[in-house]
Amino acid sequence: MEQELISKKDLLHEADISYGQLYRWKRKQLIPEEWFIRKSTFTGQETFFPREKILERIEKIKQHKDDLSLDNLAQLFTKKVDEEPHFQNISLSHLLSSEMISQATQDLCQLELTNVDILPYPQAFTLFVIEEILSSGSCSLEEAKLILTLLRDQEEGFIHKPFALFVTRKLGVATAILLHQHDEVYFDSASKIITNLSLDELQERFKQKLLTHGGIS
Amino acid sequence: MNTERKPRLSISGAATVDGGKYQEVKIAGQGTINEDLDTIQLTVNGHLEGLRDIVAESMTVNGRLVTQRDLSAKKARVNGLVKVWGDLHTPQLRIHGEVVGKKNLTSESIHIYGSLKLDGDCNTDSFTGKAQFQIDGLLNADQIDIGLYGSSSAKEIGGEKIIIKKGRKWDKLLPWLQSELKVECIEGDYIELENTQAKIVRGKQIIIGKDCTIDRIEYQDSYTAHTDSKVGEAVKI
Structure with a gap:
């Protein structure tokens, strides 16, 4: 099944988040490594994400980030229980x-x-x-x-x-x-x-x- | 395996030991550890070679520590050399010597007055100091504030606040020292660069200082460049 992708630039804009947040969430493993898809474009390498999954995940992170720590959030999303x-x-x-x-x-x-x-x-x-x-x-x-x-x-x-x-x-x-x-x-x-x-x-x-x-x- | 911690392992001279759980491990001569080692305090003044994983609460290496597998130390201070063939997990890391890692480094705070060489990624909240570094993967940190001494490189750098400047201290003393950073891509909210060669720099606020060569800049809010620097194109997104 071909999934729709969103570029990092568009994602930051659409989800209203900063580079700092995105990199922090990646570091804390709130966003799985395999969602970062690299592609060459005419301006060089760019990163894309599976659109639906990443937007849904960011929505959840934003929803919970006041009541759970980032480490707790990572536990919430982990499959490695x-x-x-x-x-x-x-x-x-x-x-x-x-x-x-x-x-x-x-x-x-x-x-x-x-x-x-x-x-x-x-x-x-x-x-x-x-x-x-x-x-x-x-x-x-x-x-x-x-x-x-x-x-x-x-x-x-x-x-x-x-x-x-x-x-x-x-x-x-x-x-x-x-x-x-x-x-x-x-x-x-x-x-x-x-x-x-x-x-x-x-x-x-x-x-x-x-x-x-x-x-x- | 016995779960009680033994109080102390001390090697002065040369010895090979099995490993185990200790309160304190001190290596003054040359030691080899065949199995996993788990200790509260690890001090290496001589040379320690680990064949399996090493776990310490607090670690000081004044000599050499080489381990074939993973190394994890909550608080680590490296005055000599640490070389790790596995993953390196050190929440608080101070490097006054040299750290070489063949895989990834995860940390919270890395402070360098020396050099770091990594084949994988470096993930940390803060990455500061006066340093020479070579990171073959991604350097991902909230706060990066580095004075460059010698030639450094990273494949990618990403974070919130990224400040890379030329180390000034040795300018007159060692004028031949080429302090520069080569990187493919830098992405951050606030970026300030000197002596940096990059293919692409993306950010909200970008300040390009002296002696940079940047192929393409994509900025959201503001962008300035020093006249000594070469910028291929700068696009407001």
Whole structure:
């Protein structure tokens, strides 16, 4: 898929940021190295960016930069959760007490969680997804269990790659689907899409809550 | 591996040791460390060769330190020579001698009264001093304020405030010393240059001082150039 590019000059102008900010954000790894695309133009080398991604990212940086430090922001965007000490060993009781997850979610997922308080990141995030689904009220408990099974099976994949979670219902039977966020997907007209969640966005929210509430032991 | 820190490792004479965790490591003679070393304080007065990673809270090198892998020191002072084949991570770095890095250097504050040679990128909040440097990648810093002594180069320089001037101190003493900076591209919000050769300079406010050769300048707010300098074209964006 050919993505639309924006030159550095246009980006500074359009997003209203300075060279200093852009270089600082690059240095703090808020903007991934691979988004800096070099091309030769008639005035020499110029840097281009994938337009949509960079504008969206800068919007988010601007949004959060008053309440989170640049280092925290970098943690928010990182895909390398396993290298980030803030996201290791998340305490279940803390998630409950800071109301990041509810009792209902814990009960639903309880099967394997008896007497364990410290959760690895993927498990904790799975709880957060279930919480989101239950609190949205769109799925029944049975359907949430279906989603839970799917997420547990695919735990490694959806943490590191941008996935979207779809739940469809046809003739009263629900199906949960995980697919790459930017892929297109079509359903037959009898299927009703009851949930469409971007796990990437949800992960950002989850990390932000972890960073602001603690929840880390 | 034992996680307790041993109090002290001291080498005077010549010795090869395994590594490990220490409170204090002092090298007076010649030492080789075969495994990872993790210490609060590292002092090298002689010659230390590390075959694996070295981690220190605070490091002073008066002699030579060569390491085959990564070096990380929160506070580092180099009076002699440090040569690192891996990445160099030194939040507070003062160079009074020479630092050679084969990969990237990440820091918060770099102060140089000597020389820095890097094959990769240099990322830091501030980069100041009187220096001779050669950075084959990008020099990325919020604040750059350098007096040039000897010939320096970088592939690219980017940041907020970039001030490059000719070091004046040795003008009369060493008149043959060519102090100049060669760089492909400089981008910043405030840029002040002397003795610089660049293909392109982009910024908000650009002041070109003496003895510069710049092919193209793109500025947003203001631009001035000394009559001794050659500027191919200057365009307001």
